[in-house]
Amino acid sequence: MNSIELFAGAGGLALGLVNSGFQHKAIVEVNKDACKTIRNNNVFDYGKKLYEGNIINFDYTTIENEIDLISGGPPCQPFSLGGKSQANNDSRDMFPQAVNAIREKKPKAFIFENVKGLMRKSFEPYFKYIILQLQYPSIERSTNESWEQHHAALEKYHAQSAHTGLEYNVTYKLVNAADYGVPQKRERVFFIGFRTDIHINWTFPEPTHSEDALIWEKWISKDYWKQHQLLVPTIDEKTLKKVEKIKKKYGSSKPQYLPWVTVRDAICNLPDPQKAHAKNFNQHIFKGGAKIYPGHTGSYIDDPSKALKAGTHGVPGGENMIRYEDGSVRYLTVRESARIQTFPDNFQFEGSWSEVMRQLGNAVPAKLAEKIGLSIFNALIEIKGLT
Incomplete structure (x- = not known):
């Protein structure tokens, strides 16, 4: 057509x-x-x-x-x-x-x-x-x-x-x-x-996917952590309340939807961009300088990313940063951002880093x-x- x-x-x-x-x-x-x-x-x-x-x-x-x-x-x-x-x-x-x-x-x-x-x-x-x-x-x-x-x-x-x-x-x-x-x-x-x-x-x-299903896989079945070969972290009080609501809502039957896809899910098979062999991946290049300040906190690795944005002054709100379990952050590479936007790995973006991030933020x-x-x-x- x-x-x-x-x-x-x-x-x-x-x-x-x-x-x-x-x-x-x-x-x-x-x-x-x-x-x-x-x-x-x-x-x-x-x-x-x-x-x-x-x-x-x-x-x-x-x-x-x-x-x-x-x-x-x-x-x-x-x-x-x-x-x-x-x-x-x-x-x-x-x-x-x-x-x-x-x-x-x-x-x-x-x-x-x-x-x-x-x-x-x-x-x-x-x-x-x-x-x-x-x-x-x-x-x-x-x-x-x-x-x-x-x-x-x-x-x-x-x-x-x-x-x-x-x-x-x-x-x-x-x-x-x-x-x-x-x-x-x-x-x-x-x-x-x-x-x-x-x-x-x-x-x-x-x-096809839901937050309820992700919470279920993280904190009830624990399958999420098993899949990524990670120890189950300590649950915080706010999340615990969500879990109790979901248990009450679904009983012993898991949600019918698939779990939301997280940042970790999206990039788990990409190498650390700070390692030398990362250069073998298309546009997977580390960029330093990421930091946290009020209103600029990054996207938690075990949740879906915040919406990528195309700010004229970089990355408002820290949407283009990964936030790890220990609170540290780094910028998403172009390739990681492309995965967040579900572009294929062979897709090549043209322009400076800020221009490419603008293209991705608008996509x-x-x-x-x-x-x-x-x-x-x-x-x-x-x-x-x-x-």
């Missing part, structure tokens, strides 16, 4: 969609280093379909194929808790360009991802405006029309009994990547839309993208009558 990837970054969402069966007819990205990353990985056919430049200048008429899916992560700085949070007043708000792509190519479906901050109460009017734009992309905003005026026009159209323009059924959900086997507590909102004329009844794929975990992508792919296959 044919797809277009917008705001591709390093290609986490694009990679997951390739693995779920979609074929990109165009990949659009403006950042030069991210474009180098896409070109240097043959999963994207060495970037032959890549358009490097501002999406505003992209010509959709150059794509002759019928498009089944449009996907992407519109820049999230306007809504990020770590940014200035200017939303629609921020020039980096690219949701209008995502809507324009839908209007131009009329795909059967779309998938867009953004930060949890977009769902804050203060953004609620604009959030509703985004949903209406995605529902009715043919109701275009005029040059002199404010977003509030356009919002009112969309609401009026929505209230009508008869709709004649392009229309989508839109579903959104706040998703924690850890619930789908990603070693990272990364909460992001996903917008999924299907064109109303193809009559698809679709729901988000069910979670959609490839495994999560594949799971959501596969559910969309299967829904579209069914309406095409294919197997």
